[in-house]
Amino acid sequence: MLHGARDIVEARVEVIRAAIVDLPYRLAGDIEGHVTSSGGLAFYRPGDTALSMLGRADVALYDAKENGRNRIERDRVGVATSVRNGKAARVSSRAAGFDGLLDAAEIALRDNLESALRENQFTLHFQPLANIAHDEVTSSEALIRWHSPVRGRVLPIEFILFAERIGLMPALGDWILIAACREAATWLGRLIVSVNLSSEQLRLPDLLARVDAALAETCLPARRLELETTETAMIEDAAAARMTLEALRARGIKIALDDFDTGCSSLSFLRTLPFDRVKIDRSFIQDLDIKPEASVIMRAIVEMSRNLGAAVTAEDVETDEQIALLRACGCFELQGYRISRPCAAADLQGWIAAFDASHRPQVALRAMAETHAA
Numbered sequence: 001m002l003h004g005a006r007d008i009v010e011a012r013v014e015v016i017r018a019a020i021v022d023l024p025y026r027l028a029g030d031i032e033g034h035v036t037s038s039g040g041l042a043f044y045r046p047g048d049t050a051l052s053m054l055g056r057a058d059v060a061l062y063d064a065k066e067n068g069r070n071r072i073e074r075d076r077v078g079v080a081t082s083v084r085n086g087k088a089a090r091v092s093s094r095a096a097g098f099d100g101l102l103d104a105a106e107i108a109l110r111d112n113l114e115s116a117l118r119e120n121q122f123t124l125h126f127q128p129l130a131n132i133a134h135d136e137v138t139s140s141e142a143l144i145r146w147h148s149p150v151r152g153r154v155l156p157i158e159f160i161l162f163a164e165r166i167g168l169m170p171a172l173g174d175w176i177l178i179a180a181c182r183e184a185a186t187w188l189g190r191l192i193v194s195v196n197l198s199s200e201q202l203r204l205p206d207l208l209a210r211v212d213a214a215l216a217e218t219c220l221p222a223r224r225l226e227l228e229t230t231e232t233a234m235i236e237d238a239a240a241a242r243m244t245l246e247a248l249r250a251r252g253i254k255i256a257l258d259d260f261d262t263g264c265s266s267l268s269f270l271r272t273l274p275f276d277r278v279k280i281d282r283s284f285i286q287d288l289d290i291k292p293e294a295s296v297i298m299r300a301i302v303e304m305s306r307n308l309g310a311a312v313t314a315e316d317v318e319t320d321e322q323i324a325l326l327r328a329c330g331c332f333e334l335q336g337y338r339i340s341r342p343c344a345a346a347d348l349q350g351w352i353a354a355f356d357a358s359h360r361p362q363v364a365l366r367a368m369a370e371t372h373a374a
């Protein structure tokens, strides 16, 4: 298409956009509302099909929303759309460093991931979190495992970000959520299941509906679900993240701030957003027996979190020295290889029973105290 013709198309679309925005809408009663309108434009390139053009227009629409909404964006060179199974799959350029085009190895990984989802190749492992002050296991974190028939074992860090890049995370995230809730619904007692939310999932406009559906389908009470999110997931739009987290908490779901380090932004998130738990990152735990100032900071975080109503969990605890130092800092909720490695769902209840047995006197005393109190 000639450049002049493109300009005419763009001008026409802008007229439509402006008309939608100018119109006031009358809502319930006398309330007047205005809407914003975003659009994406794709122009024909040799080799295009209708579906590939629709896909590129969709990517441009995404860009318009990310660039502040209420605007039209053109598709950009270097943003690819693959047409597979008769469906246009969006490949967005949002992930850092992504130039939008998949190389041959990435196309193969994408194909393998799509088959993995269709063919149920994923499983979940669970890593318990123990409170060493009360000698009890309070929750278990679901961690995805992929054993591919062609690749062997693939680590989550090798495919989670990539799944986000190719737009597979909503579907994979739903699978994780439902599988984790279904497993937790079979657990005895009040044990909570903790599920990692990817950045992409937190930004999904229908995340709440997806979580509600997972709970309804599996009959897991909302109070037995915890969702872990990270600073990275919230940094782009903290106001939107706050609304989502508050809506989740209003349902009784617990929210954990994962990978917490002592950077300024982590501290500011902790102060301003509603969390039930803060999980202190491995890098910080490893500093405890090397840098004396790390204990001072740890004590301050424990104190501050407690005042804000959030529990503190130390992640990736590997040694008895770390446990002693954490205890001295007032941090009693621990997760890591020294407590337990992530284990298959079938082994979790056995592990918890063995943990209870090795702490039997304390567990029995607590049970008696609870019976008397009831």
Ligand code: C2E
Binding pocket: 127, 142, 143, 144, 155, 156, 157, 160, 176, 195, 196, 197, 198, 258, 259, 315, 316, 317, 318, 335, 336, 337, 338, 342
């Ligand atoms: P994460 O959420 O911080 O999970 C903790 C990771 O540390 C897990 O690795 C766990 O196996 C490992 N770990 C636990 N204790 C220790 C320890 O004492 N020492 C050491 N060195 N490592 C320990 P994993 O399962 O490979 O997961 C890595 C990351 O991948 C996770 O970090 C999380 O960001 C992501 N991930 C894993 N499963 C899921 C999932 O179901 N959904 C999403 N969105 N992300 C996931």
Ligand code: CA
Binding pocket: 141, 196, 228, 258
């Ligand atoms: Ca986590």
Ligand code: CA
Binding pocket: 258, 259, 279, 281, 315
């Ligand atoms: Ca973590």
